[in-house]
């Protein structure tokens with residue numbers, strides 16, 4: 650982990666930024682990693698409801714969404730490249746690979762939600778739709794964190 654990339658309004662981490670190369674030389678493409686329990690649950694519920702198919706259909710039918718999703722992929726790669734350069738991490742094994750199925754498929758909503766939380770609205774169109782969909786269950790602007798054990 651490099652740093653916390655997004656926090657709940659209460660201060661608890663929602664997503665972390667991870668190194669392109671983990672200790673031991675393991676390449677790790679999921680640079681924005683969802684960690685907030687409520688956020689993880691909300692993304693899992695949407696996946697369990699079979700909504701990913703809807704998002705994939707949207708990608709094939711809506712040119713604007715598709716183009717924005719490709720930009721989200723480029724943004725992801727640029728973000729990681731900057732990190733890799735700063736940390737001196739080798740990116741050879743993950744070059745061109747982002748996360749969540751980008752740039753052409755929706756495969757992991759957790760990864761897309763993490764990018765949206767770290768980079769903000771407008772960075773990833775599917776992540777934006779996802780946050781909107783789960784807003785009754787999870788939102789970065791409303792603390793619904795479980796009390797600490």
Ligand SMILES: [Zn+2]
Pocket residue numbers: 657658659660661791792793794
């Ligand atoms: Zn909270």
